[in-house]
Amino acid sequence: MPTSPRASGSDIDYRPPLLALAAWLGAWLGTGLSPLIALLGIAVAGLFAALLRRRPLIAAVAITLACCAGLATLHSWSVHSNPVAELANDGAVVVADLEVHQGQLSDSSPGGPTWIATARLVAVEGRGQLWQSGAELRVSATGALLDVWEELPVGSTVRATVKLGPTDPIDQVSGWGSLRSPPTVLADPGPVDAAVNHVRAGLRTAVAGLPEEPRGLLPGLVLGDTLQMPSTLVAEFTVAGLTHLTAVSGANLMLLLAAVYWLGGRLGVLGWWRRGLGLLTVAAFVVLCRGEPSVLRAAAMGLVGLAALGWASAGQGLRYLSWAIVGLVMFDPWLSRSVGFVLSVLASAGIIWWARRWSKVLATWLPGWLAEAIAVPIAAQLATQPVVTAISGQVSVVGVLANLVAAPLVGPATVLGFAAAGLSVIVPPAAVALGWAGGGFAQVLCWVAHAATAFPGAAVTWPASPAGLALLVVGCGVLSLAAPLMWARPWLSVLVGLALVFALIRAPSVPGWPAKDWLVVSCDVGQGDATVLRAGPDAAVVVDTGPDPALVDRCLSQLGITRVPWLILTHLHADHAAGVAGVARGRRVERLLYSGVETPTGNWREALAALPEVPRVVAGPGTVIGAGQVRVQVLSRRPLLAPGVDDQDSSEENDSSLVMRAELPGLRVVLAGDVEPAGQDAALATGADLSAQVLLVPHHGSARQSEGFLRSIGASVALISVGAHNDYGHPAARTLSTVGSTGARVFRTDRNGAIAVASGPDGLLVTTQRPS
Structure with a gap:
C-alpha cells in the first residue's frame, strides 16, 4: 500500500511545500530564460507529467512548475519585447507622459542622493514617432531636479524629457529613465491616490513636532515611509537587526490585526463581524502602503504568521504559507527573484x-507575552540569518537582544501610528496626540538601536563563501535543536544570556587579527573606501569612511583607535564620506582635511553634522600634514572642471579626488580616491614622485584606469576596497590584469575582509582578516 506524504501521527503534509517550491522555481526560470528555451522546458515538463500520471504528486509538481514558468515567460516577454524596451536599449532621449508611483531617496549612489521611483508610461514620443504605452520604467532624478521630483504627489501624470537606458533582462521594468527636465503636470492623482497621499501627509504632519529621529521613524514603522529617516539611524537599524521594522512587512500587519481583533473583542464585535473587520483592516493596510507587489507579499505573510501563532498548528501554517507562495509568484513572478x-x-x-513550540517551553517559567516576545524574533533570525549573511558578510550578534527589547515597543508604536494616520483627516488634534504617543515608543526604539550599535561586538564578520554559508546553515540548524533544551532549563538560559552580553562588550576578531605591528589597514566597509594609517598606539589618520557608519566604527574599534588626529576625505561621494558619523562615534576627531569641493551637497551637510566643531582645512597640491609617525602629502588635486555642476556628474567629482602619498616607518602608500584616467594623468603630469610600496587602487578597481599611472607607482602590494555583489562590475578583470602585470600582489576586501600591511626586515607583511 503506498505511503502518504503526511507523516504518521502528525498533521505535517509535505505536498503543499513541494508544490510551492515548484511554483517558485518555475517563476524564477520563466523570468530569466529566453522565451524559446522557457517554452521548450514547459513542453518537457508537460510531457514528464503525462508520462508519470500514475504518480500524482510528481505529475502535480511538474504541472505546477510548467504553468508558473509559462505565466512568468509571458510576463517577461511582454515587459522586454515592446517599442519602449527597444528605445531603452538604444539609449534614446524621449518626451514621456508618466504616471509616477511611490519613490524613495537613495544615498548609495556615487553621485550623491538620488530619487528613484517606478512610473507607468502613458505615452512616449521619440525619433519622430508617438506610442501609447502601458510599460513601466524605473526613473531617477539627482542634483537640481531632486527636490522637485521628490515633492511630486504620487499618482500624478506628468510630461518630462527622459534619457532611456536598458535594464537587466531579469528586471521587471522595460527600461531605466534618467529624468532630464522638471515635470509638467498633466493630471492630478486619482481619487484613491489623492486620499492615500492625504493620509500619509497627515501622519507626517501629526508627528512634525517630534525630534528628528522619532519623526522619521514612526511613518516608517506604520507605512514603510522612510523618506525622513536620518541615514545614520538607518545604518544603526541595519547593524542592530531592526531593519525589518521600517519595511512594509508582514510583522506590521500582524501587530495591527492583533490590536484590531483585541479591540473588536472588547467592543463585542465577534464571529464573522470580527473577521470582516480584519479583512477591512488588511484592505486599508494594502491601500495605504500603495498596493505594490511587496505590500501584497507583506499582507499575505502577515496573515500566514498571525494564523500560525493564533489558530493554526505548524502543519496548517505550512499549508497556508505554501498556498500564499503559489498565489504570489503567479501574480508577480519577479517576487521569485526578490531577496x-x-x-x-x-x-x-x-x-x-519553531516559535509556537519554543514559546510554550519558555512559558513554563516566564510570562506568556515575554515567552512569545523572545521566541518569535529568534525564530525569524535563525531562519533568515544565512541569507542575511550572504548579503552583508556578517552575523548580527546583537540582533536577538535588540529585537527582544524592541518587541514590546513596536506594537504600541505601530497601532498608535495607524490610528494617528486615520484620524489625521478627521480630527487633526487627536491625530497629533496619538502621533506624539506613538512617537514616544519610537524614540525608545531609536535609543535601543543606539545602544545596540554601541557594543563593539554588535556584528561578527562571516565569509559569504559557499563553505561559510553551509557552515552557518548547519550552525543555525544545531541552534534550533538546542534552543528548546536550553530554554527548559532557566539556569542555562541565563548563563547563555550572560555569555552573549560578554561577547557584545568586546570587539570580535579572528585569531591573529589585527596584526600586532600593522601600519596600514584597508577596512572592509563594503562598496567604498576607508583606510587607516597608524599614528600611535591608539591614534590613526583615517582616509575616507566608507558608506556605512557602523562598518567603519567596527573596523576602528577592532584596531583600538580612540583618537583621529586627521580625518581626510578624498571626495564627498557617499561610498567615501557617508560613514563620517562612525569615525566620530566615541572618538576624538581633531581636524578634517578635504579638497574644498563641497558637492554632493547632501553628503557635505551630513559630514558637517557629524563633526560640528572640528576645524576644516582645504587641501591643495603640496599640502602636507603629519600626526605621530604618519606624514601625508597631497600630490595632486584636479580642479572641478565645471564649478556648480550638479551632483549627477559623478566622473567630474571622481577626478577632483585628492591624490596623496602617505609615509610611515619603512613604508609608502599612494591613495587616490576615485580618480579616473583624466585625474590620474593629471597627477602624472605634475612630475611628483608617485613611487610607493603599497597602492590603494583607485575607484575600487574600476575599468577606468591609466596604465601609466599604475605603472609609475611600482607597488608590490595593491589593495582594492570593494563590496561583494556590487552593481558596478568592480574590480574589472582588465584592471586586475594590469595591476598584476606591474608586479603587485592584489588583495581585495570583498574576499579577504580587512587587510593590514606592516613593514618587516624581509619586506612587507600582509595580514588579512579572513582567508580568500
Missing part, C-alpha cells in the same frame, strides 16, 4: 515551525 520575498518566506517559516 525581500526570500526573507519574508523564511521568517514566516521559522515562526511557524
Whole structure:
C-alpha cells in the first residue's frame, strides 16, 4: 500500500511545500530564460507529467512548475519585447507622459542622493514617432531636479524629457529613465491616490513636532515611509537587526490585526463581524502602503504568521504559507527573484515551525507575552540569518537582544501610528496626540538601536563563501535543536544570556587579527573606501569612511583607535564620506582635511553634522600634514572642471579626488580616491614622485584606469576596497590584469575582509582578516 506524504501521527503534509517550491522555481526560470528555451522546458515538463500520471504528486509538481514558468515567460516577454524596451536599449532621449508611483531617496549612489521611483508610461514620443504605452520604467532624478521630483504627489501624470537606458533582462521594468527636465503636470492623482497621499501627509504632519529621529521613524514603522529617516539611524537599524521594522512587512500587519481583533473583542464585535473587520483592516493596510507587489507579499505573510501563532498548528501554517507562495509568484513572478520575498518566506517559516513550540517551553517559567516576545524574533533570525549573511558578510550578534527589547515597543508604536494616520483627516488634534504617543515608543526604539550599535561586538564578520554559508546553515540548524533544551532549563538560559552580553562588550576578531605591528589597514566597509594609517598606539589618520557608519566604527574599534588626529576625505561621494558619523562615534576627531569641493551637497551637510566643531582645512597640491609617525602629502588635486555642476556628474567629482602619498616607518602608500584616467594623468603630469610600496587602487578597481599611472607607482602590494555583489562590475578583470602585470600582489576586501600591511626586515607583511 503506498505511503502518504503526511507523516504518521502528525498533521505535517509535505505536498503543499513541494508544490510551492515548484511554483517558485518555475517563476524564477520563466523570468530569466529566453522565451524559446522557457517554452521548450514547459513542453518537457508537460510531457514528464503525462508520462508519470500514475504518480500524482510528481505529475502535480511538474504541472505546477510548467504553468508558473509559462505565466512568468509571458510576463517577461511582454515587459522586454515592446517599442519602449527597444528605445531603452538604444539609449534614446524621449518626451514621456508618466504616471509616477511611490519613490524613495537613495544615498548609495556615487553621485550623491538620488530619487528613484517606478512610473507607468502613458505615452512616449521619440525619433519622430508617438506610442501609447502601458510599460513601466524605473526613473531617477539627482542634483537640481531632486527636490522637485521628490515633492511630486504620487499618482500624478506628468510630461518630462527622459534619457532611456536598458535594464537587466531579469528586471521587471522595460527600461531605466534618467529624468532630464522638471515635470509638467498633466493630471492630478486619482481619487484613491489623492486620499492615500492625504493620509500619509497627515501622519507626517501629526508627528512634525517630534525630534528628528522619532519623526522619521514612526511613518516608517506604520507605512514603510522612510523618506525622513536620518541615514545614520538607518545604518544603526541595519547593524542592530531592526531593519525589518521600517519595511512594509508582514510583522506590521500582524501587530495591527492583533490590536484590531483585541479591540473588536472588547467592543463585542465577534464571529464573522470580527473577521470582516480584519479583512477591512488588511484592505486599508494594502491601500495605504500603495498596493505594490511587496505590500501584497507583506499582507499575505502577515496573515500566514498571525494564523500560525493564533489558530493554526505548524502543519496548517505550512499549508497556508505554501498556498500564499503559489498565489504570489503567479501574480508577480519577479517576487521569485526578490531577496525581500526570500526573507519574508523564511521568517514566516521559522515562526511557524519553531516559535509556537519554543514559546510554550519558555512559558513554563516566564510570562506568556515575554515567552512569545523572545521566541518569535529568534525564530525569524535563525531562519533568515544565512541569507542575511550572504548579503552583508556578517552575523548580527546583537540582533536577538535588540529585537527582544524592541518587541514590546513596536506594537504600541505601530497601532498608535495607524490610528494617528486615520484620524489625521478627521480630527487633526487627536491625530497629533496619538502621533506624539506613538512617537514616544519610537524614540525608545531609536535609543535601543543606539545602544545596540554601541557594543563593539554588535556584528561578527562571516565569509559569504559557499563553505561559510553551509557552515552557518548547519550552525543555525544545531541552534534550533538546542534552543528548546536550553530554554527548559532557566539556569542555562541565563548563563547563555550572560555569555552573549560578554561577547557584545568586546570587539570580535579572528585569531591573529589585527596584526600586532600593522601600519596600514584597508577596512572592509563594503562598496567604498576607508583606510587607516597608524599614528600611535591608539591614534590613526583615517582616509575616507566608507558608506556605512557602523562598518567603519567596527573596523576602528577592532584596531583600538580612540583618537583621529586627521580625518581626510578624498571626495564627498557617499561610498567615501557617508560613514563620517562612525569615525566620530566615541572618538576624538581633531581636524578634517578635504579638497574644498563641497558637492554632493547632501553628503557635505551630513559630514558637517557629524563633526560640528572640528576645524576644516582645504587641501591643495603640496599640502602636507603629519600626526605621530604618519606624514601625508597631497600630490595632486584636479580642479572641478565645471564649478556648480550638479551632483549627477559623478566622473567630474571622481577626478577632483585628492591624490596623496602617505609615509610611515619603512613604508609608502599612494591613495587616490576615485580618480579616473583624466585625474590620474593629471597627477602624472605634475612630475611628483608617485613611487610607493603599497597602492590603494583607485575607484575600487574600476575599468577606468591609466596604465601609466599604475605603472609609475611600482607597488608590490595593491589593495582594492570593494563590496561583494556590487552593481558596478568592480574590480574589472582588465584592471586586475594590469595591476598584476606591474608586479603587485592584489588583495581585495570583498574576499579577504580587512587587510593590514606592516613593514618587516624581509619586506612587507600582509595580514588579512579572513582567508580568500
